[in-house]
Amino acid sequence: MRSPKDFFAPLAVGAPDPPRQIPVLPSRMIHFFDPGNEKMATKVPGIAPQVDVLLGNLEDAIRADRKEAARNGLVRIAKSVDFGRTQLWTRVNSLDSPWVLDDLITLVTEIGDRLDVIMVPKVEGAQDIHYVDRLLAQLEARAGLTRPLLVHAILETASGVANVEEIAGASPRMQGISLGPADLAASRRMKTTRVGGGHPGYLVRTDPVGEELDEGRTTYQQDLWHYTVARMVDACAMHGILPYYGPFGDIRDTVACEDQFRNAFLLGCVGAWSLHPAQIEIAKKVFSPAPRDVAWARKVIGAMGDGTGAVMIEGKMQDDASVKQCRVVAELADALAARDPELAEAYDAATEEALAE
Numbered sequence: 001m002r003s004p005k006d007f008f009a010p011l012a013v014g015a016p017d018p019p020r021q022i023p024v025l026p027s028r029m030i031h032f033f034d035p036g037n038e039k040m041a042t043k044v045p046g047i048a049p050q051v052d053v054l055l056g057n058l059e060d061a062i063r064a065d066r067k068e069a070a071r072n073g074l075v076r077i078a079k080s081v082d083f084g085r086t087q088l089w090t091r092v093n094s095l096d097s098p099w100v101l102d103d104l105i106t107l108v109t110e111i112g113d114r115l116d117v118i119m120v121p122k123v124e125g126a127q128d129i130h131y132v133d134r135l136l137a138q139l140e141a142r143a144g145l146t147r148p149l150l151v152h153a154i155l156e157t158a159s160g161v162a163n164v165e166e167i168a169g170a171s172p173r174m175q176g177i178s179l180g181p182a183d184l185a186a187s188r189r190m191k192t193t194r195v196g197g198g199h200p201g202y203l204v205r206t207d208p209v210g211e212e213l214d215e216g217r218t219t220y221q222q223d224l225w226h227y228t229v230a231r232m233v234d235a236c237a238m239h240g241i242l243p244y245y246g247p248f249g250d251i252r253d254t255v256a257c258e259d260q261f262r263n264a265f266l267l268g269c270v271g272a273w274s275l276h277p278a279q280i281e282i283a284k285k286v287f288s289p290a291p292r293d294v295a296w297a298r299k300v301i302g303a304m305g306d307g308t309g310a311v312m313i314e315g316k317m318q319d320d321a322s323v324k325q326c327r328v329v330a331e332l333a334d335a336l337a338a339r340d341p342e343l344a345e346a347y348d349a350a351t352e353e354a355l356a357e
């Protein structure tokens with residue numbers, strides 16, 4: 001019988017040990033592509049060096065009669081393309097679909113050594129993760145894999161949100177969670193018809209001045225996703241896994257996409273999905289801390305010595321808690337700079353300038 005002490009023990013004889021820590025690799029954008037779409041597939045080798053994560057999508061957005069083509073296409077691409085340091089993920093079909101069993105069997109058996117993370121859609125509770133966890137262990141053992149596959153859940157059902165903490169902690173394989181705003185809206189019976197983003201009808205209005213109700217009252221659009229993203233971030237932080245904003249469906253509206261991504265970044269998310277090449281640069285810009293913020297963070301860390309006590313910098317009080325926030329920004333910047341010489345240069349130049357002030 002398994003006890004809580006067996007949390008890190010393999011779930012099948014011969015399966016690799018589950019991870020003790022989730023690797024924190026750059027994953028500013030999870031770039032979705034349809035591996036069965038020839039036009040998109042030919043673009044993959046060119047896109048790979050520009051993105052942190054490439055994801056071969058098998059679920060929604062792939063027509064029912066193209067499911068096998070997508071699955072086989074992903075196997076072919078994973079075997080033939082060199083992704084360098086870019087991670088390769090997949091999104092399998094939902095657990096109640098006729099395709100998911102073949103998705104998992106085929107992918108783990110054929111390309112389990114090339115895949116980093118398996119994204120599971122429409123997760124309702126820990127039981128869904130436990131099912132995938134055991135099945136992956138059996139398949140890993142059969143395929144002779146030595147590195148455990150990680151699991152990423154999409155938060156896109158009302159019960160998934162209600163159970164988000166137990167989902168985040170359901171398995172040592174849990175790598176992260178993404179918001180799935182479209183399915184979540186449907187599951188909650190929200191009256192939106194969009195894939196992510198705001199809605200002009202969801203607003204607050206200033207009080208009336210005098211008797212006139214229709215004039216001079218400013219409205220402010222509110223963020224439909226604030227509650228869910230904040231809850232997801234807390235659940236992920238509590239379990240040492242990574243939170244992501246999901247898709248922004250209005251490809252044309254690059255401005256609002258950037259805003260939505262930035263809200264998620266500021267609240268604690270590490271990345272978002274790019275559905276179209278046009279969204280890659282947006283995610284890169286938003287989820288790489290700005291040079292001026294990195295410079296400030298490094299300046300505070302430098303001034304705070306061992307990180308205790310209080311000092312004043314440019315009129316602002318700094319103490320143990322503000323230096324911790326600065327470390328979050330500086331450590332992310334260092335990790336990204338280690339892979340991106342352009343960013344490294346921008347961060348160093350801004351830091352030099354800030355220290356000279």
Ligand SMILES: CC(C)(COP(=O)(O)OP(=O)(O)OC[C@H]1O[C@@H](n2cnc3c(N)ncnc32)[C@H](O)[C@@H]1OP(=O)(O)O)[C@@H](O)C(=O)NCCC(=O)NCCSC(=O)C[C@](C)(O)C(=O)O
Binds near residue numbers: 061
């Ligand atoms: C939106 C679509 C239809 C517009 O595709 P298009 O061909 O009409 O656009 P385009 O602007 O004409 O494309 C320009 C070029 O870029 C290519 N291209 C276009 N997109 C990509 C891509 N992603 N990766 C690589 N290449 C891409 C495309 O093939 C074309 O190539 P060409 O110049 O040679 O003709 C297309 O971009 C697409 O299918 N993107 C992926 C959609 C997707 O994966 N959706 C599912 C995720 S969102 C979701 O599931 C919700 C969620 C979480 O579950 C929940 O909230 O519930």
Ligand SMILES: [Mg+2]
Binds near residue numbers: 060121156180182183
């Ligand atoms: Mg969905």
